[in-house]
Amino acid sequence: MSVPVLTIDGPSGAGKGTISRLLAKQLGWHYLDSGSIYRSLAIAVLKQAVALDDVDAIVNVAKAMTLGFECADELVVKLNGEDITAQLGLEKTGNTASIIATLPEIRAVLLQKQQDFKQPPGLVADGRDMGTVVFPDAAHKVFLTASSIKRAERRYKQLKEKGIDANLIGLTKDIEERDRRDRERATAPLSMASGALFIDSSDMTIDAVITQVLDFIR
Numbered sequence: 001m002s003v004p005v006l007t008i009d010g011p012s013g014a015g016k017g018t019i020s021r022l023l024a025k026q027l028g029w030h031y032l033d034s035g036s037i038y039r040s041l042a043i044a045v046l047k048q049a050v051a052l053d054d055v056d057a058i059v060n061v062a063k064a065m066t067l068g069f070e071c072a073d074e075l076v077v078k079l080n081g082e083d084i085t086a087q088l089g090l091e092k093t094g095n096t097a098s099i100i101a102t103l104p105e106i107r108a109v110l111l112q113k114q115q116d117f118k119q120p121p122g123l124v125a126d127g128r129d130m131g132t133v134v135f136p137d138a139a140h141k142v143f144l145t146a147s148s149i150k151r152a153e154r155r156y157k158q159l160k161e162k163g164i165d166a167n168l169i170g171l172t173k174d175i176e177e178r179d180r181r182d183r184e185r186a187t188a189p190l191s192m193a194s195g196a197l198f199i200d201s202s203d204m205t206i207d208a209v210i211t212q213v214l215d216f217i218r
């Protein structure tokens with residue numbers, strides 16, 4: 001039986017996580033937050049103080065790590081049995097994830113872990129290369145973006161709500177730097193899959209984005 005897959009790719013902070021989670025809930029499908037897999041590996045690498053240019057050592061950490069995802073109200077992620085949910089959203093984690101995600105050897109090790117999420121009755125997969133590399137045969141593909149200023153503002157609000165100190169100018173700089181690295185890397189760069197629906201959510205509500213995607217897939 002073929003399992004329908006909806007891929008939602010786009011740059012950091014475009015709202016992919018929120019939109020994908022809500023869509024998965026409405027459709028009754030599974031949800032893959034592929035960024036959290038790269039982020040979990042980043043946490044493992046930082047914990048073990050592995051140098052970010054030691055590719056073999058990072059590959060070994062990636063191969064050895066076991067990840068558990070529990071979908072309660074929020075996604076709970078366990079790395080080798082330890083709850084790492086609180087560290088997932090840190091800027092340091094995201095920036096390290098973006099650096100190790102440039103390594104083709106790492107992407108190869110993490111490919112199957114992501115494809116294993118494709119289970120009946122369907123999957124919503126969010127990331128950078130879901131529609132281009134991980135699920136190229138997906139039935140429905142979306143590219144979700146927003147201006148870097150809007151994305152930095154949303155991130156600023158999220159961090160403030162969590163009581164984490166943040167600086168809007170620094171966040172905008174980080175987001176632009178991460179965009180550049182994600183778009184310009186040689187392997188599986190962030191790009192729009194052919195046939196994908198393009199959505200710029202800068203001035204859209206979450207509900208409006210959800211409606212547009214549901215109209216597209218129906």
Ligand code: DC
Nearest residue numbers: 012034035038097098101127128129
């Ligand atoms: O979506 P995110 O911000 O949680 O992802 C963190 C980093 O992981 C992102 O900057 C690049 C990398 N990533 C990737 O290369 N491919 C994916 N499918 C998802 C994330």
